[in-house]
Amino acid sequence: MGVAMKNLFSIILLIILFSAMSIAVRAGDAYTEEDIKSMLPKMLGANNVGKEFWFSIPPCYPSDPTDDIKVYVTSPYRTLVTIEVPGEGWRQSKMSVPNDVIVFEVSPTMGQPYWKLPSDPEVPDNVFVGRGVHLYANDPIVAYVVVRYYATSDGFLAIPVSSLGKEYIAAGYPVDPMFKAMWNIYLPNVCLVVAPYDQTKVRFTVGGNSLTVTAGGLRPGQTKEVVLNRGDVLGMSTKGDGGDLSGSRIVANKPVAVITGNQCTNIPIGWQWCDYTVEMDLPTFTWGKEYLVPKIPGRKYPTIIRVYAKEKNTTIYRDGKEFAFLKNTSGTEGNGFLETRLTTGVIKPAIISGDKPIGVTLYNTGSQEDGQPCISDPFVMAITPMEQFQKEITFCMPGTFGGKQFRTANYLALVYETDSLGMTPDDLEFAEVKSGKFVWQKIKNKFPGVDDLFSYKVNGKQYALKILDLPSVGVFKIRAKNPFAGYSFGYDYCDSYGYPTSAALADLEKPDTLPPVPKWKDSCGVI
Incomplete structure (x- = not known):
């Protein structure tokens, strides 16, 4: 089982990314007015930063008494951080260390709304009163949740309450029939909805496929409506073989958190x-229209993607050519979402776009499909829309700070805008830490070679994919004048990880036409 350690890598990535974006203005720091003005855009853009978070954990595959859930928290401030499960009367508090990490350990029976062994039947759709996990602080923090079980693990970036939405479309994966046929176990696709506010009305409309039925007996198109109070969790689960909650639409009258997972999943179905x-699903207001999807090197077949429609009658394009039409927003496979290989035949990057906003998720396949030794396990990776690209990112590799080193392969897939000649621009730079400082080099000099050009231009601009082969240890930065995207992934024996190297959660439904006019007062003698 794999994607193991994806969690730790993303933790460190987000810790460093947050440190780069969120700069603490404290007494004794000699910042000028111009310094503060230059900091503000980065601080304002850090919308994965907040003072309050709500989430829950879909049941994992338990196998060992050492199984646990870790919540990693970082902040540029020294601040009191508290985590609690109100319905269980459990609470812990710690003081953060500026620009460092504190860790909360949460038992599976506390972090999950319910306990489920693989041999246990699926749990019926239900509201679990007060079983949400609540994390809060006096000052802004970033949090990453790690489900670290003996034989399998994964994790997610916690989205603060301030960035939650009122509409989501779940992105899961079908239950492989071989689990029941070969081992008589039940490993469902589960979706959890957590309410940060009292009197939250939630409507869950089931999507999936022709085999989908929830553990409460609902089929595609049928709806469950509940009223949640603060900290309550609505749990929806598939029942039986082949079921899938992908495409299910969650709508609420107040912002909610949505977390989707599989207790264990084969990608694709039938391949171990x-x-x-x-x-932690992203609200639909973050979705865009253009997705530049990287290829996964070292695989025999093109990767699998799923495309989700936000609006009805959405036309889907691959490299500028129409190849699909989704008539519904959310719903069943083929109507509200589709599954396809990124390309047909040739393994190469491709641009997936829609005439209306869409969501795109990459599903890395298990190595059995390739007929190779166990070099990689499945992982699921959200793809960043071009509208959410960034100009600077900071990240680290798996082995950094004591994490597990992936010795087989560690890659960063860099999607960037070329210069006028279709080459790597001079301003695209890479930095690594030497003697405690970042030392910059031109990427085209440090990583020479021929890049993959996307065969279709976006708004007249040429983009390319460069695969950076990186060491398993190190802290790095990338910057450029034009926005770019990065994806970190790697393999080892029966193991893998994959995640977007950077994260942006801008509200694309509200065009930002005016720059912010900051106001502040001198309360500590800094300015």
Whole structure:
């Protein structure tokens, strides 16, 4: 089982990314007015930063008494951080260390709304009163949740309450019939909805496929409506073989958190080996129209993607050519979402776009499909829309700070805008830490070679994919004048990880036409 350690890598990535974006203005720091003005855009853009978070954990595949859930928290401030499960009367508090990490350990029976062994039947759709996990602080923090079980693990970036939405479309994966046929176990696709506010009305409309039925007996198109109070969790689970909650639409009258996962999943169906997957779903207001999807090197077949429609009658394009039409927003496979290989035949990057906003998720396959030794397990990776690209990112590799080193392969897939000649621009730079400082080099000099050009231009601009082969240890930065995207992934024996190297959660439904006019007062003698 794999995607193991994806969690730790993303933790460190987000810790460093947050440190780069969120700069603490404290007494004794000699910042000028111009310094503060230059900091503000980065601080304002860090919308994965907040003071309050709500989430829950879909049941993982338990196998060992050492199984646990870790919540990693970082902040540029020294601040009191508290985690609690109100319905269980459990609470812990710690003081953060500026620009460092504190860790909360949460038992599976506390972090999950319910306990489920693989041999246990699926749990009926239900509201679990007060079983949400609540994390809060006096000052802004970033949090990453790690489900670290003996044979499988995964994790997700916690989205603060301030960035939650009122509409989501779940992205899961079908239950492989071989689990029941070969081992008589039940490993469902589960979706959890957590309410940060009292009197939250939630409507869950089931999507999936022709085999989908929830553990409460609902089929595609049928709806469950509940009223949640603060900290309550609505749990929806598939029942039986082949079921899938992908495409299910969650609508609420107040912002909610949505977490979707599989207790263990084969990608694609019928090919081993399975792994636990979990993601905190992104609200649909973050979706865009253009997705530049990287290829996964070292694989025999093109990767699998799923495309989700936000609006009805959405036309889907691959490299500028129409190849699909989704008539519904959310719903069943083929109507509200589709599954396809990124390309047909040739393994190469491709641009997936829609005439209306869409969501795109990449599903890395298990190695059995390739007929190769166990070099990689499945992982699920959200793809960043071009509208959410960034100009600077900071990240680290798996082995950094004591994490597991992936010795087989560690890659960063860099999607960037070329210069006028279709080459790597001079301003695209890479930095690594030497003697405690970042030392910059031109990427085209440090990583020479021929890049993959996307065969279709976006708004007249040429983009390319460069695969950076990186060491298993190190802290790095990338910057450029034009926005770019990065994806970190790697393999080892029966193991893998994959995640977007950077994260942006801008509200694309509200065009930002005016720059912010900051106001502040001198309360500590800094300015």
